[in-house]
Amino acid sequence: MDTVGGEVNASALTVCVQLQRTRVGSVPFLLDVSLQFPPGINILFGPSGAGKSTLLDCIAGLVRPDAGRIAAGEEALFDSQAGVNRPPQTRGVAYVFQTLALFPHLSAEENVAYGLDGLPHEQRSARVEEILKAFRVDKLRARKPAEISGGERQRIALARSLVTQPSVLLLDEPLTGLDAELKAAIVDDLRAWNASWRIPILYVTHTREEVDALGERVIAMDHGRVISTGTPLEVLEAPRHKRLAQAAGFENLLGGTVVDLREADGVMRVRLNESRCEIEVPLGYAAVGDRVHVAIRAGDILLATSQPHDLSARNVIEGKITTMEPRGTLVRARVDCGVEFVVHLTPGAVRSLDLAEGDRVWLVLKTHSCHLVEE
Amino acid sequence: MDALLLSLRLAFCVSAILLAGGLPLAYWLAYSNWRGKFLLEAVVALPLVLPPTVLGFYVLVAMGPRGPLGKLWQTFFGHGLAFTFEGLVLASVLYSLPFAVQPLIASFESVDRKLLDASAVLGASRLRTFWRVILPLSIPGVVTALVLSFAHTMGEFGVVLMVGGNLRGVTRTVSIDIYEHVQSLEYAEANRMSLVLLAISFAVLSVVYAINRQVGRQIGRRLWTPWAAK
Numbered sequence: 001m002d003t004v005g006g007e008v009n010a011s012a013l014t015v016c017v018q019l020q021r022t023r024v025g026s027v028p029f030l031l032d033v034s035l036q037f038p039p040g041i042n043i044l045f046g047p048s049g050a051g052k053s054t055l056l057d058c059i060a061g062l063v064r065p066d067a068g069r070i071a072a073g074e075e076a077l078f079d080s081q082a083g084v085n086r087p088p089q090t091r092g093v094a095y096v097f098q099t100l101a102l103f104p105h106l107s108a109e110e111n112v113a114y115g116l117d118g119l120p121h122e123q124r125s126a127r128v129e130e131i132l133k134a135f136r137v138d139k140l141r142a143r144k145p146a147e148i149s150g151g152e153r154q155r156i157a158l159a160r161s162l163v164t165q166p167s168v169l170l171l172d173e174p175l176t177g178l179d180a181e182l183k184a185a186i187v188d189d190l191r192a193w194n195a196s197w198r199i200p201i202l203y204v205t206h207t208r209e210e211v212d213a214l215g216e217r218v219i220a221m222d223h224g225r226v227i228s229t230g231t232p233l234e235v236l237e238a239p240r241h242k243r244l245a246q247a248a249g250f251e252n253l254l255g256g257t258v259v260d261l262r263e264a265d266g267v268m269r270v271r272l273n274e275s276r277c278e279i280e281v282p283l284g285y286a287a288v289g290d291r292v293h294v295a296i297r298a299g300d301i302l303l304a305t306s307q308p309h310d311l312s313a314r315n316v317i318e319g320k321i322t323t324m325e326p327r328g329t330l331v332r333a334r335v336d337c338g339v340e341f342v343v344h345l346t347p348g349a350v351r352s353l354d355l356a357e358g359d360r361v362w363l364v365l366k367t368h369s370c371h372l373v374e375e
Numbered sequence: 376m377d378a379l380l381l382s383l384r385l386a387f388c389v390s391a392i393l394l395a396g397g398l399p400l401a402y403w404l405a406y407s408n409w410r411g412k413f414l415l416e417a418v419v420a421l422p423l424v425l426p427p428t429v430l431g432f433y434v435l436v437a438m439g440p441r442g443p444l445g446k447l448w449q450t451f452f453g454h455g456l457a458f459t460f461e462g463l464v465l466a467s468v469l470y471s472l473p474f475a476v477q478p479l480i481a482s483f484e485s486v487d488r489k490l491l492d493a494s495a496v497l498g499a500s501r502l503r504t505f506w507r508v509i510l511p512l513s514i515p516g517v518v519t520a521l522v523l524s525f526a527h528t529m530g531e532f533g534v535v536l537m538v539g540g541n542l543r544g545v546t547r548t549v550s551i552d553i554y555e556h557v558q559s560l561e562y563a564e565a566n567r568m569s570l571v572l573l574a575i576s577f578a579v580l581s582v583v584y585a586i587n588r589q590v591g592r593q594i595g596r597r598l599w600t601p602w603a604a605k
Contacts, residue, residue, distance in 0.1 A: 062492050088495040099494035105511045115497035136543060322538070 007183075013037040013168050015199040017058050017068035019224075030066070031055060031224040037168075038217075041191070044204045045211050045235070046221035046244065052204045053098075055221075056170045059202070060095045061088035071102055072167040094161035095170045102145040108132075108156050109141035115164040119257045124161075131163040135189055151182045158186070162193060169194075169201045175210070185215060206353060213238060220244050244372045250295035251342040253373070255309075258290045266313075267367055268370050270294055275338025280314040284372035291323040295371045298332070298344040302364035315365035321357050324350070337364060377544050379571060385460070385548060386528040386573030389467045394517070395477035396468075400503065412432025420477070422470045434466045437466035438538065458540045463548075466538040467528045474523040482516025483509055495544045522583045526576055546566045 017030040031051045044052045057071055059061035061077065064085060070078040077091045078084060102111050109128060116124045132138040135155040140148055148156065154174055159170060177184045194201060205211060211218055211232050218235040220228045227241050228234075236248045245253055256270040259278065266283045270292060279294065286292055308316060319337030326332075331345045333355070341363055345355070355361075404416060422430055437444045438456040443463075448456040456462040486509050494504040510517070532550040539546030541555070549572055556565035 060492075060496055062495070088492075089498045089500065091496075093496065095493070095496045097489050097493065099487075099489055101462040101487065103490060103493075103508060113500070114494070117503070119498065160497070 094166035427533025
């Protein structure tokens with residue numbers, strides 16, 4: 001079993017599930033995950049269809065795994081061998097859905113109080129009061145969800161889940177559609193709350209920006225499996241997986257064949273598909289003749305208008321600009337070098353180099369900007 | 376006037392019984408995963424397509440002194456079921472069943488499943504989820520069900536004639552009364568009763584649409600009316 005972050009904690013969430021799903025007309029899907037989530041924010045990252053939400057559904061008890069064991073600390077929530085399968089009502093797992101699922105006919109306060117049914121009235125209103133303040137929505141208590149802005153709805157959904165004092169919090173892309181600043185403010189409040197409660201938080205996302213913003217531990221998933229774990233830098237900067245590379249924002253994902261290994265230099269040469277273009281990439285687990293994929297960020301590529309000399313960078317490729325389109329604060333250029341590269345430039349660079357479509361240019365790639373990825 | 380009061384009494388009883396029985400039945404039909412569910416759905420919808428005389432005939436046979444229902448009733452209450460007010464209620468409940476159950480099913484089904492998941496994760500039992508989430512969000516469907524079963528029972532003719540006959544003050548409802556008047560060429564009398572029935576039906580449907588619009592705006596949901604495109 002992998003432990004993200006290292007330490008084994010008494011209140012960690014242990015998950016070990018297998019689930020086979022067959023749907024008519026689609027490829028059978030197999031979820032097979034074995035992990036321990038320590039207290040704090042754990043980011044589940046991966047393309048849509050990777051099985052992230054299904055994993056959360058299993059933990060919450062909304063979906064029954066075929067086999068495995070799920071435990072919050074020492075307490076088993078599901079154990080196929082021992083015949084344990086606690087219903088969602090008694091798992092102590094809080095779940096904020098992507099759609100938030102606030103009850104439209106109840107006020108913000110009634111929504112938050114919903115999970116505290118068993119408590120005496122005074123205790124209940126004290127808890128509701130406290131959590132509404134912690135998430136800065138105490139002024140909205142009387143309003144219905146439809147009368148509240150997106151960011152505030154997300155805060156109320158968080159408050160509604162956390163007021164029950166869960167032992168695990170599941171968040172399924174709850175902050176989708178919010179701007180970065182608002183997101184950061186909500187995450188700060190969540191962190192502040194968790195500083196005293198110290199429960200494992202599983203935060204599902206498929207966008208790279210959120211991973212960068214949340215930091216901490218990342219668990220990358222695809223096709224129902226965990227494909228890597230570590231810090232955002234470790235997981236995202238050098239993704240070993242093609243679909244993950246696409247999700248992590250590598251604009252250039254090029255197929256090629258290994259033509260030469262230079263173990264002494266720690267590099268190998270890859271000929272890119274359907275071209276004479278050869279680039280040098282860091283040595284990976286591959287043999288001469290193997291087919292590989294190379295991922296390169298559009299922002300990591302330098303562009304020169306005359307052939308550069310005396311560079312430390314090992315890859316200089318000649319090509320021609322085919323298109324240039326402004327995209328917000330940058331310009332996206334497509335350069336045909338036999339294969340097509342996408343290069344991000346600043347509008348200032350385009351002006352000072354006087355770049356235009358059809359210009360002859362040289363692309364400069366550092367060896368370590370080229371990442372080898374698996375299929 | 377006897378006939379109108381009798382019809383109102385009948386309609387109230389039938390609506391109340393259909394609401395009480397329709398809620399659990401519709402809940403089950405909306406959420407059950409049972410494979411044979413379509414059979415029960417078909418049975419519930421049967422009165423929509425069956426001629427009232429066919430339904431009335433079988434109910435009459437069942438209620439007769441040798442029918443299973445008639446015998447049962449006889450043992451418990453000491454008198455037969457056919458041609459009584461109770462028998463009329465029973466037959467009308469069966470006949471109006473789809474008008475109560477279908478709006479309920481439609482509105483239960485249109486409640487977002489994620490709300491039910493959220494309720495479960497927050498610790499609420501199925502029953503509590505029903506009372507606190509499903510039912511409040513289905514108010515328009517409940518109103519529609521009540522009003523439709525009421526109006527449908529008010530206007531019922533064929534089944535009543537088969538099962539109840541035409542006993543003044545016991546089973547002679549408004550529609551049968553009108554028929555009687557026409558048969559006796561008392562057109563003025565028939566017209567008076569018909570107008571009353573027309574006014575009641577119109578008022579009832581206006582109320583349904585008004586409530587649906589009002590409540591729909593409040594809870595922001597698509598609403599069920601029998602004639603709106605699904």
